[in-house]
Amino acid sequence: MGIPISYSFRNLWTRRLTTVLTASGMGLVVFVFAATLMLAEGLQQTLVQTGSPDNVVVLRKSSNSEVQSGVERTQAALVETQPEVAIGADGQPLLAKELVVLINLQKRGTHKPANVVIRGVATPASFTLRPAVRLIEGRLPHPGLAEVIAGKSIARRFKGAGLGETLRFGMRDWRVVGVFDAGATGFSSEIWGDVEQMMQAFRRPVYSSVIFRLRDSSEFDEFKSRIEGDPRLTVEAKRETRYYLDQSEAMAKFLRILGMVLTIVFSIGAVIGATITMYAAVANRVTEIGTLRALGFRRRDILSAFVIESLLLGLCGGILGVIGASFMQLITISTMNWQSFSELAFSFTLTLGIFWKSLFFSLVMGLIGGTLPAFRASRMNIVEALRSGG
Amino acid sequence: MTEPPIVEIRNLSKSYRRGSQIIPVLSGISFDIARGEFLALMGPSGSGKSTLLNLIAGIDFADTGSIQIAGVEITGLSETELAHWRAGNVGFIFQFYNLIPVLTAFENVELPLLLTHLTRKERREHVEAVLSVVGLTDRMDHYPAQLSGGQQQRVAIARAIVTDPEILVADEPTGDLDRASAEEILSLMDRLVTEFGKTVIMVTHDPRAAEKAHLVRHLEKGELQ
Incomplete structure (x- = not known):
């Protein structure tokens, strides 16, 4: 000792x-x-956490993020018909064709501008695919109306993004009719609206990405190799978790x-x-x-x-x-x-x-x-x- | 037949190097110390008495010569062997007590026992026994700073005897004490010799301390007088 x-x-x-x-x-x-x-x-x-391992993100080839990606309507329709896509309880494929656009909003208090993701989503598929997203105030936007819902941290920090307030982008005024919480995921920092409305407002002829649930998680590799080898398609597929990890x-x-x-x-x-x-x-x-x-x-x-x-x-x-x-x-x-x-x-x-x-x-x-x-x-x-x- | 001496020193020499100069401190000393002796080493400063004490205690190395203590030739031991030997055979009493300030009296006395294989309980018994010999059982939870000089020196003596070594070396043990405390310490050391059969080798300048010793040897210029 x-x-x-x-x-x-x-x-x-x-x-x-x-x-x-x-x-x-x-x-x-x-x-x-x-x-x-x-x-x-x-x-x-x-x-x-934003991603789920059963979800697949389809993007244009070699685009690193949804912002840079573009998936044409015809290509999106082809993806939709693939056998690996899961079918929801309503008999519809569990698949959302989404549009992602960046806009500039002013912060509350400082009025400093910052980029915010606007996501055009398909109701209800986009919500079914992201169970973390929960409406905590207000309601979902009605299709065909200029209405959006804002993620919790956006609603709190950006001017005009709170419930009942109005945001101006895409040459239109959008009413915030709901606030959603997506836990610790990146969706909490997004604004969601109807995808068709958004495409018109932003004059975008193409979707940014196609997101769908796999019928069977093990079928991913097969799906990926087939879809990436299809000469009609110029897309690549990633598991959602992989996509966000990258x-x-x-x-x-x-x-x-x-x-x-x-x-x-x-x-x-x-x-x-x-x-x-x-x-x-x-x-x-x-x-x-x-x-x-x-x-x-x-x-x-x-x-x-x-x-x-x-x-x-x-x-x-x-x-x-x-x-x-x-x-x-x-x-x-x-x-x-x-x-x-x-x-x-x-x-x-x-x-x-x-x-x-x-x-x-x-x-x-x-x-x-x-x-x-x-x-x-x-x-x-x-x-x-x-x-x-x- | 008479008992062999506990310390046998033969032709012991030691010199220090200061820069390029070599200063001889001890030159070929030979003498014996009998078991149960209370020896005082006296001499002027620089006479080599502390060096001699350090050599006997095994904390310094001789140039030539031999030191046999209880039959063990300690000049041939390595650092580690010497450390082990000291732990079991020598008790140290210093002029300034050299207690560890962050440890209590009990813990200070217990220190040398940490180098043994005794259990916690056995260590406690040993420590309490020696503290009662020095009369400080009631102060064992005090820190050195809470004790007087005389009490600190008594703790140091308890620490020196707790492993039951045969030899106690004391370097000016009364040098920092008032007269009453010095008396007390010297009587205690005397008791250790007469009652417990220890051999005490004490370096001192103090004639009163030397008086208490049973034998006084004088060193001058590295030689015994």
């Missing part, structure tokens, strides 16, 4: 102020580390890389801070170290006592950082979805994985910061160490 952990812990406690200051420095780094991971996670979860990939990757770069730069500072603190701790306890060695504790006992002290210091920082970062979950961020250039609202999401990664990261900082001082402590000459106390 070596030097007890309580020795390391109490030494940190004895110099609380230094400990808190050093740990705070490390905590800030852990905070940045955790927050960027949480951001990437939140973004990805939002976009991935959309989030670039942004999430960007966030992660940004986070890593920031964290690495900051962590150098924090590690130097920890090293200085630990060197000071060693310098203040030279006689103590000499005494412990004289009593029969070995070099490695001293080494581990100081490394443990530094690890505990790092852990304090990690806990502070994670606590700070967990408060970020209360914040909803809206940002540009770079794939569709539209507004997307999502939250910082703390997962158990990020929690452990953050704590591990703080321990690594503690370890790096503490190694040199601990090594120095363990290499001390006993006689000189005892004499220095004077």
Whole structure:
């Protein structure tokens, strides 16, 4: 048995102020580390939850998003007749031909413009395909009327998008007759209206995408290879989950890389801070170290006592950082979805994985910061160490 | 037949290097210390008495010569072997007590026992026993800063004897104490020799402390007088 952990812990406690200051420095780094991971996670979860694995999105070939895609009416009709398309309870295919257009709306308060996705949908198929979408206020738009419903976060944040208000786009005024909630999915950041109305308003002769439910989830590959090989069609098919994951990939990757770069730069500072603190701790306890060695504790006992002290210091920082970062979950961020250039609202999401990664990261900082001082402590000459106390 | 001496020192030499200069501290010392002795080493500063004490205690290395303690040649031991040897055979008493400030009196005394295989319960029994020898059972949950100098030195003595070593080395044990406390400490050390059969080797400047010892040896310029 070596030097007890309580020795390391109490030494940190004895110099609380230094400990808190050093740990705070490390905590800030852990905070940045955790927050960027949480951001990437939140973004990805939002976009991935938007999709369902049984749904297939059909887009024009090599268009990355619905905004860039165009599917002609004849092609959409061909897709509709494929045997893999599930049939709904009403005997109609569970398939929606949709139009996606970006418009510019002003935010409430700041009047700053931002892009918003307008989705022309087919009732009821579009709703059946997205069970996450629930009307929470008002009613659905009547076909043939200039009526829309707005996603919850759009209704809250954009001028004219609230229930009963009027939006102007596509050279017409549209009454918001309902507000829908789509949970943490990207649909919460969209405005939905009747697809035929929208195509007229925006003078679009083609749909953006065709979305349908698979009769049997395992038939996807067969469907994909046949439809993509059909010379009459210039479309590609993706599972909806895959489609949204692809959309989030670039942004999430960007966030992660940004986070890593920031964290690495900051962590150098924090590690130097920890090293200085630990060197000071060693310098203040030279006689103590000499005494412990004289009593029969070995070099490695001293080494581990100081490394443990530094690890505990790092852990304090990690806990502070994670606590700070967990408060970020209360914040909803809206940002540009770079794939569709539209507004997307999502939250910082703390997962158990990020929690452990953050704590591990703080321990690594503690370890790096503490190694040199601990090594120095363990290499001390006993006689000189005892004499220095004077 | 007489009992063999507990410490046998033969031709012990030690010098320090300061820059390019070599300063001899001990030059070929030979002497024995009998078991159960209370020996005071005296001499002017720089006479090498502390160096001699450190060598006997196994915290410093000799240049040449041999030190046999209870039959073990300690000059041939490695760092790790020496650390292990010290833990079981030597008790240290320092001028400034050298207690660990963040540990209670109990925990300070318990420290050397952490290097043994004793269970928690056995350790507690040992610690309580030695604290009662030094008369500090009621102070075992106090931190060093809450104790007087004399009390701290008594805790340090408890720590020195808790593993029941044969030899106690004391470097100016009364150097930081007032007269009354110094008396108390010296009596306690005397008791350790007479009652518990320990061998005490004490370096001191204080003639009153030396008086308490059973034998006084003088060192001058690295040689025993």
